[in-house]
Amino acid sequence: MNSEPNKNDEKKEEEVGIFERSMESPELSKYITEEDQEKSEYSDSPVILNWKAYRRIVGYGYRYANNKISPKDWKEVYGILIGSVIQDKKLLVKNAVPIVCGHRAGVKYEDKQYVDMAQIDESVYEDSIKNKKDDFIVGWFHTHPGFGFFLSNIDTTTQLGYQLPNPFAAAVVFDHTKKEEDHTGISVMRLKHPKKSMFSAHMEVPIEYSPSKEFVLKRIERELSKIDKNMEELLDELDYIENKLHKKAFPELRDKFGLIPKKVKSTESFGEYLKSSQEEEEYVWDQEELEEDYEKPPFRKEFENKLKEYESELKALKKEGNLKDFQKKREKYIKKMKDMLKKPNEWVVKLKEDFTEKKKSIENHPLFEYLDSNEREIIKAFERKLTLYISILEEFNSNANLKSLE
Structure with missing residues (x-):
């Protein structure tokens, strides 16, 4: 249900918008030289985004930012990309896994997200060994609802973590306000010169869709309708x-x-204890520790x-x-x-x-x-x-x- 934002909401949204747009041209950009703008060998290598990956990116993002939700309530989401490198020429993104929903202009990771990513990484590795595939985590995706396509300073840091060990790694950005009849709302980016770290500029790279751009544009509306209903x-x-x-x-x-058993001895503050007490009982302790710190x-x-x-x-x-x-x-x-x-x-x-x-x-x-x-x-x-x-x-x-x- 749409709601008309009041003046305070508009002011907040304007402030958030300014904050996010400011990321588009960070202060560090004045230090970037012409040499920094030279592309690394794989920076502009094409990315193939298949239907499964596309629908999970768009569908997850749609849950938290769409035209039926007031812009002041839009939230960013983050996830990881699974795929492989084809003949050292192209990156094939086969799947996208939703990880976490954040706030209006950013996403914050918690311990459980890192644990989940580690488990996904292990699962992908085991599946690749079992089925003789070359799949691994090849990048990440996040949404910029209403902000457009770019990488902020934080995004650049995140992308460095993926692209330094794997030059083909990509960052997929989805903005539902850019999605139209002939546009998927997706941009794929890499850092031009990742060895320059935070001083590197970013660039959009060519996208191919599997089976086709026309197919994903047609099918996604049906998928979003399912999300609305179910x-x-x-x-x-x-x-x-x-x-x-x-x-x-x-x-x-x-x-x-x-x-x-429940823990009875702790040097934690009461707040820390309340936070940890939900999880501590999920593990098995040795008898000595049980007797010293836990009550039956x-x-x-x-x-x-x-x-x-x-x-x-x-x-x-x-x-x-x-x-x-x-x-x-x-x-x-x-x-x-x-x-x-x-x-x-x-x-x-x-x-x-x-x-x-x-x-x-x-x-x-x-x-x-x-x-x-x-x-x-x-x-x-x-x-x-x-x-x-x-x-x-x-x-x-x-x-x-x-x-x-x-």
Whole structure:
């Protein structure tokens, strides 16, 4: 829904516009010499952008900046490009992976985005080895909603990180306001002289589209229409995992049948502790660290104390040679231990079924490829916690059988 910006909004937008346009001619440009403007060997090598990469760039950018959103609410997005170099002549961009949404005139990376990029890099490498391909991360993309095509100082720094190790690496810029019937809204750029670092100018390079420019222009409208109609449906599924399962059902399980230890000693400030406490429980600790810095939940303590008590009594009976009482009490204690674990096992089965169904629905959704690392992390984060809880519960289920005292 469009909204008319008021004067304050117009002032803010004008300020942001001036800020972003100022990046187009940074102060460092006055130090650039004619030598700096000479192109490096591969700077103007053509880039082939295939349909899958194009639609993911445009579709992800469209979610946060389009003509149905007020310009003051437009946001930039960032992602990476996957592809290969063809005969040392052209760069083929086969895929684009959304990473993060920022603010009006920039994007900020967090630790989880770096982790996600590392995982993507590893996944691409493994796939290339397995399927005998030459794919790797070949560059990056970001949007300049309403700002046009250029590389800011920060963009130049980012591009250096890609282009210095790989002279074919490219920066794709998408501006939806430039997209027209005969224009894709895309510009591909490289640094002219990357060895000059921040002093290098940038340049647009020739783009080819696969299968054709006409094809991508025609098909993209259909894709954007799908995003308009069905994106909320997909986000509702994600919201279910995050709020119904992760923030409600799982904490209830832990409150009643807690198995995962919680950290109790920390030199962090309270704010830092709150920020880290959501993630710390997702990892398994060694016993020494667990005893020093982590507190076991009441349910786990009760189970382990009962187990220790029963094992001690049964060992004494076995040592005495009282096999009749040993066997009778062993069966009794096994039943008691299994009864203690009955409810958490039932809860876990329901949680796992619910999560598996939602995860499958999300990953099979036609718009899944437009989710970024923060959104994909919603699934991964809950899966890690649930998997950790299940692994501890399975160990307790095994211990409940008192097999060590057979």
